[in-house]
Amino acid sequence: MKTAQVNKEKIVIKNVEDLKLNGRKGAIVRVLGCGLCGSDIVKFKHNIVKDGAVLGHEIVALIEEIDSDTDFIIGDKIVSSHHIPCFKCTYCQHGNFSMCSHFKETNILPGGFSEKVYLSEEHLKNVAHKVPTNLSNEEISFYEPLGCCVRAIKRCDLKTGDNVLVVGLGSIGLIMAEAIQAMGYKVYACDLLEERIKIANDKNIESFNSLDLDEFNAIIQEKTDGFGVDAVFMTSGADKAIDVALKTIKMGGKILVFSSTPNNLGYANNEIYYKELTVMGSYSPSPEDLKESFELLSSEKVDVKNLTTTYSLDNIQQAFEDTISNKIFKAYIKI
Ligand SMILES: [Zn+2]
Numbered sequence: 001m002k003t004a005q006v007n008k009e010k011i012v013i014k015n016v017e018d019l020k021l022n023g024r025k026g027a028i029v030r031v032l033g034c035g036l037c038g039s040d041i042v043k044f045k046h047n048i049v050k051d052g053a054v055l056g057h058e059i060v061a062l063i064e065e066i067d068s069d070t071d072f073i074i075g076d077k078i079v080s081s082h083h084i085p086c087f088k089c090t091y092c093q094h095g096n097f098s099m100c101s102h103f104k105e106t107n108i109l110p111g112g113f114s115e116k117v118y119l120s121e122e123h124l125k126n127v128a129h130k131v132p133t134n135l136s137n138e139e140i141s142f143y144e145p146l147g148c149c150v151r152a153i154k155r156c157d158l159k160t161g162d163n164v165l166v167v168g169l170g171s172i173g174l175i176m177a178e179a180i181q182a183m184g185y186k187v188y189a190c191d192l193l194e195e196r197i198k199i200a201n202d203k204n205i206e207s208f209n210s211l212d213l214d215e216f217n218a219i220i221q222e223k224t225d226g227f228g229v230d231a232v233f234m235t236s237g238a239d240k241a242i243d244v245a246l247k248t249i250k251m252g253g254k255i256l257v258f259s260s261t262p263n264n265l266g267y268a269n270n271e272i273y274y275k276e277l278t279v280m281g282s283y284s285p286s287p288e289d290l291k292e293s294f295e296l297l298s299s300e301k302v303d304v305k306n307l308t309t310t311y312s313l314d315n316i317q318q319a320f321e322d323t324i325s326n327k328i329f330k331a332y333i334k335i
């Protein structure tokens, strides 16, 4: 079977031995497609993974072989995430599931950019769902990324009537804004790229260019009666995004950190202190967050139509390059 492997700063197609269950519990699935995640880009660009690694975790797949106590059967089309918490350790007990060592160790094997993948029984029991017929493979591939957004929104514990700003309108920023709106809060968004601002406005997310920060802040202040926004979601990985957050946030507001920044800049101590800000991070979803993401997609409350650009597995290198150069919004690798 074919897999796409990281190899000397490129993604190359390698033929490897076909996957079989070989007496293991779980399932062998034939991957139909896999979304290219921002975290795959970070791992690839910054050489975080070793040569030979197979990236990708946002899979849609058909069950080919199965030995499981779940209701899944051969031929089922499923969507699955990659990590599962132990539910017992100190991190899990405190709701910080993505800090759990079991969570970090579990994965789909060898990785989503592969013709076949092994899903353990734990995956089938906790993070896999049958794909509903109303959604395309591309649409349901947002299951895991939207799960990340659900977790972030839940952590923020918004109140009725809250105004929220999403900084950055990549695919994650856009679905974050859509999910916040679907949950009933007023959301604004900003980016520096006009075409992204237009896509967001077309999806009824009130979006602006934040290049001139004073001008943008004046709009936010006017929209929020001079208070600023109750929460800022940082989906942009640019250092300047921090200035946007600190300028537009309401006193006592919350800043949700949802991406790494190249220079690892921080929030100023005194700003946090005098304005009583809460700065918190949100990383990866729990099975419960994923279930909510699945519901939001199945009910079409979050519309992810026409957001992806499709590439073949053989052309995956191009998908990485086009994502890095912001040429496309979100790549989906059809396998
Ligand atoms: Zn992802």
Ligand SMILES: [Zn+2]
Residues within 6 Å of the ligand: 085, 086, 087, 088, 089, 090, 091, 092, 093, 100, 101, 102, 103
């Ligand atoms: Zn745990």
